Amino acid sequence: MVFQVQALPSVVEAIGETPLVELARLTKGCQGRVLAKLEYLNPGFSKKDRIAKQMIEDAEADGRLRPGQTVVELTSGNTGTGLAIVCGVKGYPFVAVMSKGNSRERARMMSALGAEVLLVDQLPGSKPGQVSGGDLELVEQATQRLVRERKAFRADQFRDAGNYRAHYLHTGPEILRQAGGAIDAFCDFAGTGGSFAGCAAAFKEHDPAIRCFVVEPAQAAVLAGEAPVRPQHRIQGGGYSMADLPLLRRELVDGYLQIEDTEAVSMARRLAREEGVFAGFSSGANVAAALGLLEGACRGKTVVVLLCDSGLKYLSTDLWL
Numbered sequence: 001m002v003f004q005v006q007a008l009p010s011v012v013e014a015i016g017e018t019p020l021v022e023l024a025r026l027t028k029g030c031q032g033r034v035l036a037k038l039e040y041l042n043p044g045f046s047k048k049d050r051i052a053k054q055m056i057e058d059a060e061a062d063g064r065l066r067p068g069q070t071v072v073e074l075t076s077g078n079t080g081t082g083l084a085i086v087c088g089v090k091g092y093p094f095v096a097v098m099s100k101g102n103s104r105e106r107a108r109m110m111s112a113l114g115a116e117v118l119l120v121d122q123l124p125g126s127k128p129g130q131v132s133g134g135d136l137e138l139v140e141q142a143t144q145r146l147v148r149e150r151k152a153f154r155a156d157q158f159r160d161a162g163n164y165r166a167h168y169l170h171t172g173p174e175i176l177r178q179a180g181g182a183i184d185a186f187c188d189f190a191g192t193g194g195s196f197a198g199c200a201a202a203f204k205e206h207d208p209a210i211r212c213f214v215v216e217p218a219q220a221a222v223l224a225g226e227a228p229v230r231p232q233h234r235i236q237g238g239g240y241s242m243a244d245l246p247l248l249r250r251e252l253v254d255g256y257l258q259i260e261d262t263e264a265v266s267m268a269r270r271l272a273r274e275e276g277v278f279a280g281f282s283s284g285a286n287v288a289a290a291l292g293l294l295e296g297a298c299r300g301k302t303v304v305v306l307l308c309d310s311g312l313k314y315l316s317t318d319l320w321l
């Protein structure tokens with residue numbers, strides 16, 4: 001027997017190549033299929049490990065990041081966790097700047113991974129678990145201040161091409177390979193829009209007929225051009241009521257879908273109970289949107305979604321009550 005060494009040089013190389021699983025129990029009785037990319041199986045339990053690796057390695061390659069330089073990032077927790085892992089392994093001090101509105105497991109996990117975590121108060125009247133665009137603006141100001149003070153490299157997930165490239169070069173092509181190239185549609189809850197744009201670009205290059213939909217919280221569907229009626233919602237990681245997302249390539253969007261908090265919650269619970277898939281609010285939103293597509297525009301088709309992060313990140317919330 002010939003053995004091949006399969007041990008990876010570090011956990012950074014374990015990022016990506018997540019499984020693609022058909023949600024056959026949830027779609028029983030529906031016409032069509034939903035394929036789910038289990039991104040919560042990344043080392044930091046979210047898809048954001050991918051962009052952390054790509055943003056840091058792109059910045060190393062083009063000289064924007066110097067050896068030993070401090071890295072700072074505004075995060076809802078997942079990008080920060082990915083950066084804590086990548087920076088820890090590669091030897092960069094890392095500071096995560098996060099709203100107090102995000103669940104506290106996230107801050108604990110980043111600290112455990114060696115990050116310094118700066119928590120920013122929410123606006124008066126904002127609720128924990130509901131981070132608004134206004135709350136995010138305060139986090140942005142704190143991030144800019146810190147970058148100046150520490151002469152740090154800002155990973156800048158809302159603008160850095162590494163965010164888009166991680167999904168264009170890896171997530172999208174992995175899905176195409178795993179699905180045998182046979183997918184009809186993709187829908188994705190947008191935060192920075194990097195996952196949507198990167199995957200959609202890869203899919204449309206493969207087959208321009210693949211339809212790609214942006215998912216937004218109901219009553220905060222700003223990308224669809226609607227005025228935000230209720231900017232505070234429970235789907236953590238996106239839906240920030242920011243009309244302009246630099247990485248979101250509008251020419252790739254075939255439509256906009258809206259999901260209520262309650263639909264995201266009940267679908268996350270059904271995913272756990274019926275599929276054994278323990279994922280968070282935005283994963284529930286993506287699957288709810290995909291099932292909606294099977295009942296409407298994509299009846300009889302194959303829809304792909306990302307399951308963005310782990311249900312473990314929400315143990316302190318009411319998701320699993």
Ligand SMILES: Cc1ncc(COP(=O)(O)O)c(C=O)c1O
Pocket residue numbers: 046048076078079189190191192193194195196236237238280282283308309
């Ligand atoms: C749990 C979760 N879902 C969805 C998103 C949105 O992903 P993207 O920023 O690629 O649009 C994020 C982003 O932080 C997230 O943390």
